[in-house]
Amino acid sequence: MNLRAQSVERPKRITTTALVAPVSWIAVALLNGNYFECAMTGINVTVFTNHLCDGKSPQCQDELDKFPCGRATHVPQSDSNDVLATIRAESQVLGWLLIASIMVFNLLLICVARCNSPVSYLQLKFWRVYAQWESDLLESNMADHAEKLAERNLKSFFQQMPPEPVTTPPNQAWEKISSLYRFSTRDQYYSILHKYVEKCHDPAEARDHRMSSVRSDGPDTANPSVLAFVDEGKMML
Incomplete structure (x- = not known):
């Protein structure tokens, strides 16, 4: 980068x-x-x-x-x-x-x-719509998952029985999707969550993805000002 x-x-x-x-x-x-x-x-x-x-x-x-x-x-x-x-x-x-x-x-x-925008007007419009939907759905899913996890834990506590398995993303996953978005001229991702989902299950990309905090996946540049809204969803949470 x-x-x-x-x-x-x-x-x-x-x-x-x-x-x-x-x-x-x-x-x-x-x-x-x-x-x-x-x-x-x-x-x-x-x-x-x-x-x-x-x-x-x-x-x-x-x-x-x-x-x-x-x-x-x-x-x-x-x-x-x-x-x-x-x-x-x-x-x-x-x-x-x-x-x-x-x-x-x-x-x-x-x-x-x-x-100077690297994307067209219609793509930028789509990008904004996607970012808004992702932010809304992320907040909704976090609330649902937190509610289920809390219910599971309380049920296990009061009934004194082993907890039912509930899949929750690990700390590393939360850290990766919480990082700032970086625009890349090679790879097209509409958010850091989009990038994580596309790459986290690909073994060939796993090593590069682990190094994303110190180097780029491609010819990254500073985020264009028209894409400043991409990280706004995370800031509002």
Whole structure:
């Protein structure tokens, strides 16, 4: 597997996810305008203060920092309200520009990901449907199997009799299907579970499959961004 590409791809995804909350907070704060009012009225930049106090009272620039607090000033209330309204309007413009830029950036990322996708649109659509069904059925089967195992154990305990045989996957099998999916240009598997089922009972593939944690079965590459959903089912369990 291309470890260098994977080491770059995963931090990018983590960073993108981590930036969602702070960027959303900044956008909401800009749309509200209160934080921007406090920040901008405290800036001692002559050009900016002249812009805000253009046509206002002569004391406007000297007492600009008092406007957001509502403290009594020598500036008419109408002038201070106009200045604050101007700052809030500029803050909202910046907020909408931030939101628009994020939307455009995400749209470009989606377009690039779709254009560079190693699979066609219809196959990708099928892949998503398969991943959803596998996740739902896996959760359902785990619940059923756990219930049967619990019933078997309780029955054996209370009746003080040997337990009935129940087949449960070994620890090694659980570890293998819990690993992250790795896209391969040679082998086509729709999930790590799909790969395990296809290879676990094949003696010719057993040795290679045991080495899958340290080397690839073929010319693996970093997972394309359009296939990020493949591991999402396991993360939700």
